[in-house]
Amino acid sequence: MLNRARSRFRRLPRWGQALVVLLGLGGTVGLGTLAVFLYSQTQSNSGAVIRRWFTDPAGRRALITTLREPCPGAPFLLPTDGLIGLLWRDPAVPYHIFRRHTGLDIFGDGAPGTVPVVAAYAGYLTRLDGWLSSVIIRHDDPLRPGHTIWTYYTHMASRDGRTSYIADAFPPGTSEVWVEQGTLLGYQGDYSGGALSVGMHLHFSIVESEPGGSFKNESHLANTLDPSPYLGMPLNINSRPARPITCRS
Ligand SMILES: [Zn+2]
Secondary structure, eight states: OHHHHHHHHHHSOHHHHHHHHHHHHHHHHHHHHHHHHHHHHHOOSHHHHHHHHHHOGGGGGGGOBOOSSOOTTOOOOOSSOBEEOSOBTSBSSTTOSSOBOOSEEEEOSSOTTOSEEEOSSOEEEEOOTTOSSOEEEEEEOSSSTTOEEEEEEEOOBOTTSSOBOBOTTSOTTOOSEEEOTTOEEEEOBOOOTTSOOOSSBEEEEEEEBOTTSSBOOTTSGGGBOOSHHHHTSOOBTTSOOSSOOOOOO
């Protein structure tokens, strides 16, 4: 087999031999580039930062982002204080190429049920009947006039699911209640709905609207928006600084 290929190769004219060699090299370089690209897509330092958060509680203070006002020129408030750990587009399962994180995981310093979560922007709040730990708010998109977007907040319940940490003002079944920016929505929790809990945090995401007026499925990256321009911070894995995340200067 190999010998036959070799003798065929020798019978080719010089230019033909050169072409075969070039194609072979090109293919190898192409595959190599693809492999490097896929590998780079799996790399992010978020996992290491989050591990540091849980293994070195004394060092937490240096990692916390606190924001009482929106960043200059940005419309949204950071909805809770803490380590902005997992970013938008981060590999959702550690080092998984194909599943991406749809929002931000913000890890607060304190016991479950004590770190406040507030509305990032004014809008109409809904909490569906079965929602133990989540609320969603409908907004006029401040960056794309005429569009509707939603902000989604979840994990606001105890790990065992017995206690919801959502504010009493928003019981299950709440529909389209107006809230101002900064309105208390509840408190960070460690409920994960049966999935492996990664510790207390708020999962916050910006979700696109269905043409019919409802919100799209939040668990698909394509249905969510990069929160960076809304918060005025580098909040996707392509631009993560190697230090606590603050307003863009
Ligand atoms: Zn999350």
